[in-house]
Amino acid sequence: GAVVSQHPSRVICKSGTSVKIECRSLDFQATTMFWYRQFPKQSLMLMATSNEGSKATYEQGVEKDKFLINHASLTLSTLTVTSAHPEDSSFYICSARVEGGGRNQPQHFGDGTRLSIL
């Protein structure tokens, strides 16, 4: 149980293109989902916390107009990288916690999206 599906797994596109990444909880409901960015050989950096039915909370230094997050249902959150540029190339990972789960509940992660902007 507790499977998170992330799509697409890989995107290669031209500079200036907007890219949407989907994160779905397949067998559970997730009030809260998280979006991370991971640079090569580095740890995960939390970008934002996505809350169903409300605005996402962005971490300091993350441009909310650049990285649009929509969490329209209890099983789907999307991250849109708007007008992507080569510096946005990275590995993006989403995670979700089972609804009602407290601090002791683990986050369940998608398989990530490799974004390459040419």
Place this chain on the structure above:
Amino acid sequence: AQSVAQPEDQVNVAEGNPLTVKCTYSVSGNPYLFWYVQYPNRGLQFLLKYITGDNLVKGSYGFEAEFNKSQTSFHLKKPSALVSDSALYFCALSYSGAGSYQLTFGKGTKLSVIP
């Protein structure tokens, strides 16, 4: 502020030997600690967690971790390493932030199990 440290960038171990991946933490209050594993180009998989109770926690794939409050450590261990254990391992600490419980991660330790 909370933090997690993984002092080793890489750990090499021979197949069949015991392995240890180190993690120390800093937090005010009770720590909620997790270990995750990441295979290349994949997301993170949950291995185990410590919330309260026994200091030795058993998890997936034969892994276990020992919580030591006095040393503020939560080292990951396995009695006999497999080549398939080769991956990137992250220690994480749960904390309250932005209206939800978030994770702060260590920088990761690359484990290489040598046949």
